[in-house]
Amino acid sequence: MMTEPIITVEKLSRTFQKGKVKAVKNISFSINKNEIFGLIGPDGAGKTSIFRILTTLLLPDTGFAHIAGYDMVKEYKKIRQIIGYMPGKFSLYQDLTVEENLHFFASIYGTNIDENYHLIEDIYNQLSPFKDRKAGNLSGGMKQKLALSCALIHNPTIMFLDEPTTGVDPVSRKEFWVMLSKLKRKGITILVSTPYMDEASLCDRVALIQDGNILSIDQPGNITKQFPRSLYSIRSNQKGRIINYLRMFKGIYNCYVYGENIHFNFEKEDHREMLVKLKKNLQHKNLFDDTIRIVEPSIEDCFIEMLSGRKSNAIENG
Amino acid sequence: MDEFAIKAQNLTKKFGNFIAVNSISFEVKKGEIFGFLGANGAGKTTAMKMLCGLSIPTSGTAKIGELDVYTQKDKIKSRIGYMSQKFSLYDDLTVLENIMFFGGIYGLRRSLLQEKCKNLLNRLNLNRQRNHLVHSLPLGWKQKLAFSVAVIHDPTIVFLDEPTGGVDPLVRRQFWDLIYEASDRGITIFVTTHYMDEAEYCNRISIMVNGRIGALDTPHNLKVEYGVTSMNDVFYQLARGK
Numbered sequence: 438m439m440t441e442p443i444i445t446v447e448k449l450s451r452t453f454q455k456g457k458v459k460a461v462k463n464i465s466f467s468i469n470k471n472e473i474f475g476l477i478g479p480d481g482a483g484k485t486s487i488f489r490i491l492t493t494l495l496l497p498d499t500g501f502a503h504i505a506g507y508d509m510v511k512e513y514k515k516i517r518q519i520i521g522y523m524p525g526k527f528s529l530y531q532d533l534t535v536e537e538n539l540h541f542f543a544s545i546y547g548t549n550i551d552e553n554y555h556l557i558e559d560i561y562n563q564l565s566p567f568k569d570r571k572a573g574n575l576s577g578g579m580k581q582k583l584a585l586s587c588a589l590i591h592n593p594t595i596m597f598l599d600e601p602t603t604g605v606d607p608v609s610r611k612e613f614w615v616m617l618s619k620l621k622r623k624g625i626t627i628l629v630s631t632p633y634m635d636e637a638s639l640c641d642r643v644a645l646i647q648d649g650n651i652l653s654i655d656q657p658g659n660i661t662k663q664f665p666r667s668l669y670s671i672r673s674n675q676k677g678r679i680i681n682y683l684r685m686f687k688g689i690y691n692c693y694v695y696g697e698n699i700h701f702n703f704e705k706e707d708h709r710e711m712l713v714k715l716k717k718n719l720q721h722k723n724l725f726d727d728t729i730r731i732v733e734p735s736i737e738d739c740f741i742e743m744l745s746g747r748k749s750n751a752i753e754n755g
Numbered sequence: 756m757d758e759f760a761i762k763a764q765n766l767t768k769k770f771g772n773f774i775a776v777n778s779i780s781f782e783v784k785k786g787e788i789f790g791f792l793g794a795n796g797a798g799k800t801t802a803m804k805m806l807c808g809l810s811i812p813t814s815g816t817a818k819i820g821e822l823d824v825y826t827q828k829d830k831i832k833s834r835i836g837y838m839s840q841k842f843s844l845y846d847d848l849t850v851l852e853n854i855m856f857f858g859g860i861y862g863l864r865r866s867l868l869q870e871k872c873k874n875l876l877n878r879l880n881l882n883r884q885r886n887h888l889v890h891s892l893p894l895g896w897k898q899k900l901a902f903s904v905a906v907i908h909d910p911t912i913v914f915l916d917e918p919t920g921g922v923d924p925l926v927r928r929q930f931w932d933l934i935y936e937a938s939d940r941g942i943t944i945f946v947t948t949h950y951m952d953e954a955e956y957c958n959r960i961s962i963m964v965n966g967r968i969g970a971l972d973t974p975h976n977l978k979v980e981y982g983v984t985s986m987n988d989v990f991y992q993l994a995r996g997k
Contacts, residue, residue: 479923480894576796606794608994632921693928696952737924744925
């Protein structure tokens with residue numbers, strides 16, 4: 438596999454409100470050519486600030502970045518020509534029609550719709566019945582497709598997609614990721630952010646981010662492999678009562694609902710006796726009708742594990 | 756005592772030729788946590804607006820408790836709570852000011868409001884931030900506060916429109932703890948979400964497809980009915996008609 442970096446970020450920091458809000462804290466990473474790289478983290482983690490810095494719209498306080506070999510500060514004009522940016526907030530012209538928006542973005546990049554139509558064909562086909570409708574009157578899913586088309590129309594080398602699937606239903610989200618993998622096949626590098634942990638597995642590599650820090654960077658499969666504990670799962674229709682019991686049970690490190698299941702793990706890996714005791718007690722209290730299974734952790738499990746670790750560290754240090 | 760918190764019959768809303776909500780009928784039991792799911796554009800928001808007394812139906816009937824959505828809109832508004840991801844609190848008021856403002860709007864007596872305020876700040880561990888602008892709170896805290904404010908007047912039902920969008924996985928679970936507590940107090944919960952794991956936390960869910968209710972049952976029964984293991988698959992089959 439080629440691992441030639443196309444974006445390198447070194448010790449980037451950015452504060453707001455005269456230093457009171459630290460949005461990005463000394464982060465470094467690189468993105469390889471033709472990779473789908475995911476920034477995974479909740480609202481307020483710093484994702485949008487990173488996007489705005491890398492798309493040359495915001496200067497960092499410290500640190501620097503190279504985009505396709507260009508210096509982010511000195512050569513920002515060159516960078517702007519080769520990137521496509523889809524901001525988190527819908528930013529097309531609401532009072533222009535679908536077709537007028539596309540035409541506008543093509544012409545400011547010195548191209549036309551026909552030249553790169555092959556890139557947007559799949560996406561634009563779904564939009565063309567509405568081509569005379571004003572962008573402001575489109576549904577959420579359609580706006581998203583138009584924004585993606587406009588960001589693609591000048592055949593960019595790198596795409597920056599800031600939370601393209603936030604507020605989008607699960608079916609449309611799935612379809613959106615199919616579009617992204619097609620763009621990857623056409624050679625485009627994609628940096629995408631999302632608060633949906635399940636989308637991490639669709640990226641080649643991800644950075645989990647929280648409070649302006651990167652918690653972990655790796656292939657999604659490697660992150661889940663590094664989960665430091667055995668993870669157990671119980672299925673029950675008395676989730677509330679089981680959780681309350683587990684929270685009081687000595688030796689439990691973490692427990693939380695996970696869909697129809699409860700996930701939990703122990704402080705120590707040497708916990709066979711505890712597990713036997715726990716099972717017995719739960720049975721005794723008539724609290725579970727299934728078995729306790731060991732399960733593979735998901736990215737969401739890993740995120741919760743990392744957040745829990747940070748919180749207890751913070752208490753010890755603070 | 757009312758058995759149902761919501762009872763809708765052939766509820767319909769048309770915009771010109773477009774039928775946004777197409778003759779839906781369903782009931783939400785008192786104290787239930789009811790998940791209201793559907794793809795973008797399926798008609799969820801329009802249906803919810805009619806139930807909150809914000810939009811008059813084209814035809815059909817709906818009652819919130821014993822209140823009629825055509826003739827008792829103002830009474831409905833005083834009996835329900837509402838929060839959404841987009842609008843919930845005033846960013847440029849402090850935590851305390853927001854609580855007092857919403858409590859006042861709902862007509863709580865000053866002494867009662869002060870007591871509720873104290874409990875709420877303790878419960879959410881927000882005492883130290885009571886005089887901070889809401890703007891400065893992390894999203895997760897803001898959403899927990901917004902929910903607590905939405906139920907400060909002990910409404911019979913609270914409508915939650917994607918309350919956890921973008922919230923981190925730990926806080927998302929703490930938010931559901933608050934939902935369960937409110938439900939234990941007898942408040943009916945009507946919630947929309949795009950997180951399919953959260954669909955599992957509801958007592959029953961409905962899935963809207965093109966203006967109609969495509970399915971309505973417990974998460975468990977739906978999975979059995981569609982022969983799949985996750986709510987994601989149920990949703991996918993329904994929304995794409997496969």
